[in-house]
Amino acid sequence: MTWSYAELLAKAKVYVERAMAEDREGPLFPFWAALGLELMARATLARVHPALLADPTDGSNLMYAFGYPTTGRPKSIPAKTLFLRCQTVVPNFTKSEFDSCMSLVERRNEELHTGAPAFDDFPTSLWLADFFRVTALMLDAQKLKLTDLFSGDDAKAAEKMMAKAEKDEIGRVKKLVAAAVTVFEALSEAEKTTNVAAAKLANASRRPRLSKITNCPACKQETGLLVGELVSTSEPKAEEDAVTVDLAVLPTSLSCAVCGLKLTPHTSLAVVGLGGQFTKQESYEPSEYYQIEFDPADYYEPEYGND
Secondary structure, three states: OOOOHHHHHHHHHHHHHHHHOOOOOOOHHHHHHHHHHHHHHHHHHHHHOHHHHEOOOOHHHHHHHOOOOOOOOOOEOOHHHHHHHHHHHOOOOOHHHHHHHHHHHHHHHHHHHOOOOOOOOOOHHHOHHHHHHHHHHHHHHOOOOHHHOOOHHHHHHHHHHHHHHHHHHHHHHHHHHHHHHHHHHOOOHHHHHHHHHHHHHHHHHOOOOOEEEEOOOOOOOOOEEEEEEEEEEOOOEEOOOOEEEEEEEEEEEEEEOOOOOEEOOHHHHHHOOOOOOEEEEEEEOHHHHOOOOOOHHHHOOOOOOOO
């Protein structure tokens, strides 16, 4: 089973070790890191079950994932699908992390499939902090630590770089909040009242599906629109005349029409204490939820002996 968790994790470690042995300013450092990142993602999914790696276009791939022999070479999912599935499997792995991973993968593809030197002039300031952060998320999903993948010194360096990136993010968010506070305080009382009423009306009429209203961390009004990504859906619950489901949502952006504050991605929301998941409940008609088309004629039974 070449898709086994143990084998994929071991191979990821080999590629990461190759990366960390390279010159930090050379093209092979990000190249090996990109390969190691993809293998880490495959190991993360395989830990849940190798079936998550099977290309669904051929049933034999799924059979192989469950341990049955195949006549051909089993085909696994491409990198894009791999990282999309990480958004479901890995806690706090959002579209922002997906974009970071795909940016590195696309450079790798350019390096392998074109004549362009994709990793030349690619300084670590553009990708390394994100690489460590995403890798840490995957390790955490596997109940592992940075020291399980990196050497002691490299793990310490990774922690320092992530801490520096987090500090920079905190500073950036505080500046955005302070600027929004200034905008709000410059409004007259009448303008504040008008803007708050308009924002509440807009939020009530045009809210996205995966969203909720919260107090804005800048103007302190209940006009902050928190929007997120779906994490999981509960089992349906049968009510008296409806079917309800609970949606677990990871917030990824916040906007306030009163003071103009806009925060994204999820890491920015964590700075202001709004990074926790929230639940959105949806209610459906039973026929709508189960996609049952009801036609009374289908249930008509003729009466006999009444003529």
